[in-house]
Amino acid sequence: MRSYPPFDTAMAKARPAPQDHTPDRGLRADARRNRDKLLAAADEVFTEQGADASLDEVARRAEVGIGTLYRHFPTREALLSAACDERLFALADKSRAQADSIPASEALTRFLEDLARHAGSYRGLAAALGVVLKCGTPGCHATTSQGQALLERAQRAREVRRDVAFDDLVCLTTAVSLAAAGSGPQETRRLRRLVAMFMDGVRAR
Amino acid sequence: MRSYPPFDTAMAKARPAPQDHTPDRGLRADARRNRDKLLAAADEVFTEQGADASLDEVARRAEVGIGTLYRHFPTREALLSAACDERLFALADKSRAQADSIPASEALTRFLEDLARHAGSYRGLAAALGVVLKCGTPGCHATTSQGQALLERAQRAREVRRDVAFDDLVCLTTAVSLAAAGSGPQETRRLRRLVAMFMDGVRAR
């Protein structure tokens, strides 16, 4: 088991607003450009080859030295979560937009389904989801705080047990994503079924 | 993402009986000895370093050429599941012994808890549990058939929904094990709580 060095939190800077969430302050123009190229390349490569694709390949496709990759993203997880960040932001936004118009536990269920689908966007992302969601990236933060808010709301409405923690739900999502690896219609059905079953268990009675 | 070659099913021979489950037929004495040394070494190394420890290290500690390791176990999963086999056998036996004297869903719950604990015996085994349980090793087979039997019994007793598949339960176990990584008293408590919650969702209503 390889042990990654501790995540460099300096890499995860607070973003000014959901619309403008690129950390351009304190980055030289060329550095900023390289960072963007790296993210685009990472998204491509991870999508094609899975979450443990070669980082060399990412650097090559970004037309950037491998050292530059490490300078920007000291660990694989840092790159992984940065590459997912847009998606996570979108997920949190979508949930916030629709949450108030539907019942608490329904909102929570939809959120978890989306999260499970997100974890399936790269092969191998699901297993890393727990780590990725704790990496401090803005998108991660948006997602976890939205999830936590939904959970608390459902608990206040007495629709969900009090002894359920957000981490339990992340754990469920991990499981469901692992089980639903691939994203055909069959997997999607299974995903929804598993989320529903777990939510039945989580529901207050 | 590394793609492993397809698992060589010739490696997983049917065993004569639960008590004597070492494939000694068709193996020369020295080969048999090497196989045993490899399994003992693998158990040690995986326990110390996790499920993705170096296979070189395993061969070295078994005092065997690396080629011999690959001859006996063509994939990491093959070695992993062979090394777990005793444990899985014991798990199935224990469950069989106690199952008839307790209610169906209780027996199933205990079985799943044990399986989750098993998945925690090596760091990183949980994520591979789905694959390991499908590798055809005798211990895997004993475990899956016992689990399937317990599930069917609980379904006949109308204690568990009909639309639950054994794979769903394996998926749960994976999740719970991932969430309960580590094996302190806190993790064990969490493990039992998560299993209980999922079982509530799985329960017929």
Place this chain on the structure above:
DNA sequence: ACCTGAACACCGTTCAAGT
């Protein structure tokens, strides 16, 4: 039949030299 280990291809990570 089976074992051995050198050889090959590949990957992650660092760091001295460059701009």
Place this chain on the structure above:
DNA sequence: ACCTGAACACCGTTCAAGT
């Protein structure tokens, strides 16, 4: 301040030569 890529250490896998 940032980039580069050669260099190093390590790992998985194969296969020709040996018993």
